[in-house]
Amino acid sequence: MPQSHRIEAALDRALGCARGGTAPPRLSAALDYAIKPGGARIRPTILVSVARACGDDTPALTDAAAAAVELIHCASLVHDDLPCFDDADMRRGKPSVHRAHSEPLAVLTGDSLIMLAFEVLARTGAAQGVDARAAQLVLALARRSGMPGGICAGQGWESEPQVDLHAYHMSKTAALFIAATEMGAIAAGHDPDAWQDLGALIGEAFQVADDLRDAVLDEGTLGKPAGQDDLHGRPNAVAQLGISGARDRLSDTLAGAIASIPSCPGEAALAEMVRQQSEAIMPVLPTRYSA
């Protein structure tokens, strides 16, 4: 099965757990809407790639972990789009969840997706007889999602008068990429610590790419409102380094990510995946920004 099909199938199974005869139908529909069709699924793709590089000896657990990290990512998008944060009308080229389904259902969709992520990990751990790995996955995902250093903390920095820039970037974007590499290793029975750098560097590259896209592309190309960083006064790499400086930083960071891959049987294939993802996230800038 191609990797992308594997990830969509895992998400479908996860959403299946959240359905049932007794579920409120509108909230059920909002959960599906928040997950499908998806974006690039870059976090679960990285997770599965790391698991395969580590031998992927329990594929069902890898699938559950891939679904879990994407569920948390989608939950964060739904909540970040709310009127009290970005007040975004569009996401992935269609109306945001609160625009399409109401604000109460958007809050509950985010909450439900978070619960579902942890449920899927625990359920699969029990079914596969790998409870210890499941508990490790829960811990890694929760730490990288919550406080003091996960994506909730990252979003929380935007409510502070004084921002710790390093903590902001590490938590806002890098945290869930670190979760992806750590969880890929854990799902395959490997030590996650050796995989943190790869996640952190991919996360940093992704943040810079996002800053570049936000600064120079228009809403039609982005599929969401453009210029949000400037509008909300958020710290970003383009403001700090300029367009071409940010582009150089992006290339250097991706090279560092590839260099950081720990020695493992699937090292070469994983490096190739990171190269492919790099091309996918490298924004095609309008010609006026060419060097």
Added chain:
Amino acid sequence: MPQSHRIEAALDRALGCARGGTAPPRLSAALDYAIKPGGARIRPTILVSVARACGDDTPALTDAAAAAVELIHCASLVHDDLPCFDDADMRRGKPSVHRAHSEPLAVLTGDSLIMLAFEVLARTGAAQGVDARAAQLVLALARRSGMPGGICAGQGWESEPQVDLHAYHMSKTAALFIAATEMGAIAAGHDPDAWQDLGALIGEAFQVADDLRDAVLDEGTLGKPAGQDDLHGRPNAVAQLGISGARDRLSDTLAGAIASIPSCPGEAALAEMVRQQSEAIMPVLPTRYSA
């Protein structure tokens, strides 16, 4: 240590996990504000009581489970108070989290508390060498919190034009009481299934007591806005049975809860705890409602 001190200490330790030099200070403060000072802590009290009835052979895991169920409960209160739901200005006699700390921080507080609940379970499972129990706890808590039958689903029913009343009550209130009894059993290494009825019946009693309080008490006595069920057209026991009918239902349900306690070493002590909790939740009605 008295049981209430044990629960507060467990919550303090959990909040300690969410702090750190790199945490955004305002979100940190909002987490503390949402948890302390608390309400009756009835769910963790039930959880610890069930664990003790089952022998409480791993007290650190019982403590983590007690903290986790209360963190999820507090998260649900913070989100339910948001302007798009109850728009409540007050909670537990002080301004609600979004009034005191802003709406963005209230959304993030709820999200962070959910993450923290699962983190605490997994972290303690690893530290105590009881990963399998920790994974079971994660599964029980996630199922009773999310979709299709947890408290998110319960809140979701309030966005439906047609409400399945049984599913609504079971998920909105009973679910987290069932989590409490199941998790108390799991933390002590017992089968949770035998403990579901106790949780469901306490939950039903609690819902009826809440409906009674909402219908007949004023805001000053409640510590939150009164008459919310009527205002929002929510289904409730008083509308269905009248004041005295609802009071009879409450007594019968509590008697059923005590009768449902499985045979175990601490059965008598647990029955006594349920009796005490019954007195605590039985509203003292204004004299005009006396039989």
